Amino acid sequence: MSHLDGDHILLTGGTGFLGQALLEKVLSSYPTTRVTLLIRRRGSSSGTDRLRTLLKRPVFNTWREAVGAEAAAAAVAERVSVIDGELGSTEVTLPDDLSAVIHAASTVSFDPPIDDAFRTNVQGVVDLYDAVARTGTTPHIVHVSTAYVAGARKGVVPERSLDHDAVWRTELAAARAARDSVEWDSRRPGVLRRALADARKDHGKSGPQSTAAAAEERRVEWVEKQLVEYGRLRAQSLGWPDVYTFTKALGERVAEEKLTGAMPLSVVRPAIVESSLRYPFPGWIDGFKMADPLILAYGRGILPEFPGLPDGVLDVIPVDIVVNATLAVAATPPPVDEPAYYHVGSGSRNPLTFRGIHDSVREYFTEHPMPDGGRGQIKVPVWTFPGAKRVERMLRTGEKALSVAQKALLSAPANTRTRHWQDDLTKQKDKLDFLRKYSELYGVYTEAEVIYTDSKLLALHRALPAERTEEHGFDAAVIDWHHYLQEVHYPAITATMRKATAGRRTSSSALPPLKHAPNGGVIAVFDLEGTIVASNVIETYLLAKLCDLPRAGWPAELADLVRRMPRYLAAERRDRGEFLRTFVRRYEGADEAGLARLVKHHLGDALLRRSHPEAIRQVRKHRAAGHRTVLITGTVDVLVQPIAGLFDEVVASRLHVRDGRFSGFLESPPLVGEARAAWLRRYAETVGADLTESYGYGDSYSDRPLLEAVGHPVAVNPDPHLYRHAKSRRWPVAHWKAYTLPVGDAFVETAL
């Protein structure tokens, strides 16, 4: 064993969890070893930039503090270099003095689309080893894989080459072709029709552009989902639980095929890598690893049950043990024609059962409960391990009930209570989605009845000189699970979450502050009905009509309105513009001057009676701040006269007039949905206003394009669709209902 003295190592995946730890260990404990990192450029930051950012991570703190910042910088300058490039491109040239290559790069996710998984885990391996071969040297290749490449199986898995017949070239070619094929499929009429129908249901009222955009979004989602399915199912059909393990297994095959006989190859297969036991400091972890979201979810009380076997083994291994093992393997090249295999896990000699984990997690959160945002502490559930089937049934029932409830709420009237219910359902759905995702992803891992032997790795550990075992040892048997979980791992992963759940939950409904903008460069655009007034087109019409008609004419008018109501409602459901067109036919034959008189003497106050005083105050505040106030409405212009004084610009429907009487047609198409957004953009251009600094207020989902056109949208008394959207975009939601007279009172005061 050489201890890598004076060696030059190429490390891939250096920015990942294991990669960071490997780099730290080499820097801090192998003073004569040089490292070259292969780092891809990401966005505008080059590989070198990424190294600079990387070195600021907490993993290097202990080392930097021990040697001093200057010495650390000097060591990096002297011993670390970066190759900034993408594998597979021929321009990448590797150094020709490498003694070892540690290939630790991998996909992060367990269920990426099939082509992504193959690109990284198979093609990446091909490209790397081809590039190494091109240097003409024969360094020791340490190929980091995963214990789970063994696939879905039961019993004992030895440390040797995988036993399967999958042909990596065929699978790689198929995976590459999959995207093209799915892209083709996604353009088939059937798929597009469904996407379009879905989009229309949700966005139809907003207008054709929004519908088209939503349909395309759905198609792209569909493609991604299909590719994920391709991956998962192909993996399962060949005996692997997911595309991650499948491609990692093929990656091993690539390595064996390319390197056996040419270079020494060692395959390191860690199990589930978790926070460090001791180095660089106890509890170091970078982001959440596989089991952590589950542990946190449990601590937050949202994991009522889980499909695991109580006696199943969760093969967890601290990252510093994996690092030590990998570096020890790197220092021990096997013969060129005899690749070596090592399992790095705890299941074989120091197993942690799933029940043990649950007891331990429960113990931890009972003793150190998570704060519940100013409401005391969160209570954790007890798991009964009812088995995968029961859990699946629970999930399915929950999902069905939820989807029915959500649909029902979308067509329920909008009020504070239904909005509250919507919030509750959204929370429930988040929980269920979470459960679904993890039970699908990790089901196999938690139901595993498999043991990965680690006798070869143990032999390697025992071969270490006695003085090195303390700092460089990797015997999983030394882990005291109770200590590790309670004192090291749980505190580490819950630390950030504690901060997040400690603060009192505040709603995001505060209105945006109004910045003073005296030159009219800022617009505040308001919808009328539902936003500024509680009334609607039908109500306003009816009041006008009843004020105008003698009492004897009321029953006939009301009866006619009721008779036609289904038609109006149907039109409204289809398209707001169509409804307006249909409805204004009722004005046919009415006298223009008469209506204006009626508005001046009677109806003006009716509109004010039904107004939301808070809305009017908000308009006035915008005016006071020097903003340009704009009213956009489908209501007939005469009828909005009473509040027109509040606005610099009023855009309303204009009725066509023939010989002083209304013809029942509109003068121009009504401004609804995205036509409003288009109008606003043009208006902003004409007056030289900045829409990103502007404000928009609307109540209905059809106002969405208008609200999205401005930088500060506010959902006012939103309908369920808009509420859902506003919540997802974190738009402020205003409830402007106070002091508005109910419709009955307004009718009585106006018409009687």
Next chain:
Amino acid sequence: MSRPGFVLEVDERTPALLMHEGEGFRLEKLPLGSRVIYPPESLPGLRDLDARIRHALANPLGREPLHELLRPGMRLTIVFDDLSIPLPPMRTPDIRQRIIEQVLELAAAKGVDDVELIAGNALHRRMTPAELKRTVGERVFRSFFPRHLRNHDAEDKANLTEIGQTRHGEVVEINRRAAESDLIVYVNVSLTAMSGGPKSVSVGLASYRSLKHHHNVHTLRHSKSFNDPPNSAMHHSYNRMAGLLDESVNIFQIETTVNNDTFPDYVGFLNKREWEWNLKDQASYLAVKRANDLAPPKQRRQIWHRTAAPYGVTSVTAGDPIQVHEVTTRHVLRQQLTEVDGPADIGIFGLPYICPYNVNSIMNPILVMSLGLGYFFNLYRGQPIVRPGGVAIYYHPVRNEFHPVHHPSYIDFFEEVLAETTDPVAIETKFEEQFATDPWYIHLYRNSYAYHGVHPLYMWYWGAHAMEHLGDVIFVGGNRKTTERMGFRSASTLDDALEMARERVGRSPSINYLHAPPLTMADVR
């Protein structure tokens, strides 16, 4: 002969006493030794009212008879008090209608063609056509509305004229049509000692420029009380303005007073002293109370607002404003004044459902404040019924409700201004100009039926004297949020309120309860 007012001292035999609380009432047992101030019994109304009016017009004080003041070709303007008095509104025909009809008959007989009728509503909301019709009667309404029967518009710059300034520099600016008339006939109803006389034209037809000289914190803090004109800085200002007006306009004042028949027969017990309730009164109390409590708030309000008072008219006096007003004030005091032997540590007031500014509308928290700390607190002569630093306990639910059309600036005042400060001086300094000149409020005052933007601030000033005088203000049954916003406290029962009050006034406080309405004015020695 009606019995005079008196002060009852609560003893073991005293029954529970009636307490108004918004659109409701209750019987409340007061602590032993509490003093209850009752008004004189309702005076008899005048019989043959039309003849009395005719007589007053023909025999005015300090003026020629009205028919001698009228001549063809003259400009005659009849101004009348708006719907803020009397409270509750009187049964039709309204006394104003009866008087106006006779004035118009005389004018017609004399060949006067140029006649205008103007409601003296100052910064109050315009009266609706229906309200105008109810006040002046169908006949007058039909002949004059809308062109010659109008509301005064205090923001119509073209139709305002500045008469001049008093020696204190107070601008007198009134309705141009009235100012340029050969004769103004002012038709008044004096419900309290504060109204009528010099106030009629100088306030009813004025603009904000003119009103701000007496409707301010300083003046109101020096009006002790504003129902006692000789000791009211506000009335001193009115007098100066009226003096100036007297030099340039010719006013023929017709004033009337009403008796204490405030409530109709079916709630007749509200007009009576509790221990004199007969079986019928007790039964109707139980029935009305139960029905009222069961009715939804909206219906309850509508029913109360539809209730008109069967007032009897106790005097009709015409002629020179100053001389007429002396007679009028005597009649008001004769009906309302009760002598009280000194103030108490605690004053109790039951606030009814109506005040001058919520006729056919909603009593919002600001109006409750001005009714309690303004009108009721100031129903005194000499000194308040509560000692300085004492506690006032009011009964009212103080619901968080506003009429969006009638009181738009009240809503903003409540939500924005009171959230910042409740100090009248701070409010006056920082917000008055903004509220008074806001174009949107002005638009609503002129074109809709809104009180002027500055009106809620005036309401707040109305209570400035009480706020300075009192150590604490507690609302029994008051909405916690709204009372707190206004800087007051709320208690769920009288016992709790008294317990809270004791913190300030000691363990065994003396108590005065002003038993009103019907209106009672305390003459505190």
